[in-house]
Amino acid sequence: MKNINPTQTTAWKKLAEHYKEVKNLEIKELFEKDPGRASEFTLEWEDLYLDFSKNRITSKTRGLLNELAEECALPEAIEAYFTGEAINRTENRPVLHTALRAAEDAVIEVDGENVISEVQEVKRRIEKFTNSVIDGSKKGYTGLAFTDVVNIGIGGSDLGPSMVTEALKHYNNHLKVHFVSNVDGDHVHELIQDLNPETTLFLVVSKTFTTQETRSNATTIRNWFRKKSPQEAVSKHFVAVSTNIEKVEEFGIDIQNVFPMWDWVGGRFSLWSAVGLSVSLAVGYNNFEALLKGAQKMDRHFRETDLSENIPVQLAMLSVWYNNFFDAESEAVIPYTQYLHRLPAYLQQAIMESNGKSVDRNGKKVDYQTGTLIWGEPGTNSQHAFFQLIHQGTKLVPADFIGFKKSLFGDTDHHNKLMANFFAQTEALLQGKTPQEVIKELEEKGMSREALEELLPFKVFEGNKPTNTVLFDKLTPESLGKLVAMYEHKIFVQGVIWNIFSYDQWGVELGKQLASNILEEIENKQLNDHDSSTKNLLKFFLQ
Numbered sequence: 001m002k003n004i005n006p007t008q009t010t011a012w013k014k015l016a017e018h019y020k021e022v023k024n025l026e027i028k029e030l031f032e033k034d035p036g037r038a039s040e041f042t043l044e045w046e047d048l049y050l051d052f053s054k055n056r057i058t059s060k061t062r063g064l065l066n067e068l069a070e071e072c073a074l075p076e077a078i079e080a081y082f083t084g085e086a087i088n089r090t091e092n093r094p095v096l097h098t099a100l101r102a103a104e105d106a107v108i109e110v111d112g113e114n115v116i117s118e119v120q121e122v123k124r125r126i127e128k129f130t131n132s133v134i135d136g137s138k139k140g141y142t143g144l145a146f147t148d149v150v151n152i153g154i155g156g157s158d159l160g161p162s163m164v165t166e167a168l169k170h171y172n173n174h175l176k177v178h179f180v181s182n183v184d185g186d187h188v189h190e191l192i193q194d195l196n197p198e199t200t201l202f203l204v205v206s207k208t209f210t211t212q213e214t215r216s217n218a219t220t221i222r223n224w225f226r227k228k229s230p231q232e233a234v235s236k237h238f239v240a241v242s243t244n245i246e247k248v249e250e251f252g253i254d255i256q257n258v259f260p261m262w263d264w265v266g267g268r269f270s271l272w273s274a275v276g277l278s279v280s281l282a283v284g285y286n287n288f289e290a291l292l293k294g295a296q297k298m299d300r301h302f303r304e305t306d307l308s309e310n311i312p313v314q315l316a317m318l319s320v321w322y323n324n325f326f327d328a329e330s331e332a333v334i335p336y337t338q339y340l341h342r343l344p345a346y347l348q349q350a351i352m353e354s355n356g357k358s359v360d361r362n363g364k365k366v367d368y369q370t371g372t373l374i375w376g377e378p379g380t381n382s383q384h385a386f387f388q389l390i391h392q393g394t395k396l397v398p399a400d401f402i403g404f405k406k407s408l409f410g411d412t413d414h415h416n417k418l419m420a421n422f423f424a425q426t427e428a429l430l431q432g433k434t435p436q437e438v439i440k441e442l443e444e445k446g447m448s449r450e451a452l453e454e455l456l457p458f459k460v461f462e463g464n465k466p467t468n469t470v471l472f473d474k475l476t477p478e479s480l481g482k483l484v485a486m487y488e489h490k491i492f493v494q495g496v497i498w499n500i501f502s503y504d505q506w507g508v509e510l511g512k513q514l515a516s517n518i519l520e521e522i523e524n525k526q527l528n529d530h531d532s533s534t535k536n537l538l539k540f541f542l543q
């Protein structure tokens with residue numbers, strides 16, 4: 001991958017000039033002037049309809065953003081990504097979550113070995129295991145079939161599987177799937193008090209198998225389980241997903257019960273591997289496979305489509321436009337389905353752990369903005385929570401609105417209301433409400449001139465707030481796969497443009513180290529040297 005400072009490119013300089021022409025443009029005027037605007041800035045692909053016309057862009061902006069992508073050598077970078085080049089340079093690893101959903105006959109080599117056969121082998125194991133748990137042929141230590149599954153993991157070993165399991169709840173079978181992640185003991189104790197050890201399967205999911213939270217939760221659960229069952233029962237109830245077989249064995253999980261994963265899969269991109277075992281158990285292997293299929297289709301689209309028509313590329317470049325030229329610090333993701341209520345949390349890790357970097361690929365501190373802050377909640381709940389700030393606050397918050405033409409239960413009354421809000425919000429954010437419109441409205445209500453003038457400034461909406469609308473036919477495993485892969489590739493593109501390494505996460509280490517030192521001090525009631533704030537806090541805690 002090339003090493004290019006984006007701000008030194010010709011396209012960046014042109015964009016900086018162009019920004020001055022565009023920054024005060026009103027999107028609604030652009031619509032008035034150009035009847036073809038909506039179709040110009042819409043991409044339709046399979047069951048996905050992406051409308052990005054409600055953005056502060058013109059055709060020239062789009063052209064320049066595409067030039068920037070070209071100048072930053074994005075096409076070559078995409079090839080390096082898909083073909084297994086070690087683009088995670090600080091860990092010297094390829095980044096191959098795409099191999100997990102590649103076609104069976106694909107050839108992707110790591111150290112001269114085609115990894116696809118191994119991937120397929122693990123998938124067959126996932127399938128067999130899933131079927132045996134669902135049909136009840138795999139039994140617990142007293143001969144009963146499993147009713148509950150607990151995924152023990154954190155970060156990428158939790159957020160992806162739990163987001164997808166929630167998203168696909170409609171497709172669930174009889175198994176109840178739970179997630180425990182936080183090292184907060186109240187999380188795990190709250191969960192186990194209602195579980196029957198005879199009918200519960202535990203999946204200990206940890207790429208490294210060294211993560212404090214996961215090891216603590218797994219230990220607590222194993223101790224609880226051991227009190228209620230004979231020693232040999234552990235092998236019937238505990239399964240692990242990890243790259244670290246040694247540590248798994250040391251922990252006491254039968255080696256036969258280990259599903260491997262690989263160093264070339266980043267934790268936050270691992271839901272497509274055996275890390276997604278909980279998903280497969282919850283919705284059945286065929287649905288898991290359909291999820292992968294959706295992602296595979298998005299991979300193809302991303303790899304094979306011209307930059308200007310490429311969905312993840314266009315979304316990424318718009319995000320760069322707001323982040324680096326408009327100084328927008330955050331982006332909201334608003335899914336109009338309750339099923340996707342964990343999507344913002346999932347994307348927080350995927351996006352912020354990947355692109356929250358301030359050192360470029362030369363090891364030099366960047367002098368431009370990188371990773372955006374991500375936040376969101378489902379609509380319509382979010383409308384009654386933080387939309388006030390998006391509509392009338394001082395900050396610019398570009399937002400992705402994600403909706404579906406059909407609901408899953410087919411209640412059209414509700415769905416029409418939901419989607420009316422979906423369309424109304426992006427329109428309101430675009431149009432705003434002018435002083436004239438407010439005056440007219442208040443006059444019609446018979447308000448006195450004096451009262452009207454006092455109220456006027458509070459009732460005006462500036463509008464001109466950018467949104468992308470992502471509309472799918474229906475929330476299915478396949479459409480979800482496409483959606484998640486779309487964001488994964490958006491992350492990749494932004495990392496290329498910002499010239500940073502998106503696939504390491506050194507920034508999470510320091511806190512872990514300090515926590516382990518402080519734990520020792522707390523346990524021994526012996527405080528070491530700290531800043532006076534931390535020292536006082538620790539003293540207060542220990543009192």
Ligand SMILES: O=P(O)(O)OC[C@H]1O[C@](O)(CO)[C@@H](O)[C@@H]1O
Binds near residue numbers: 157206207353508
């Ligand atoms: O799967 P593991 O190794 O337990 O790691 C869990 C999470 O911890 C991190 O390394 C850091 O928070 C994430 O990247 C990862 O998803």
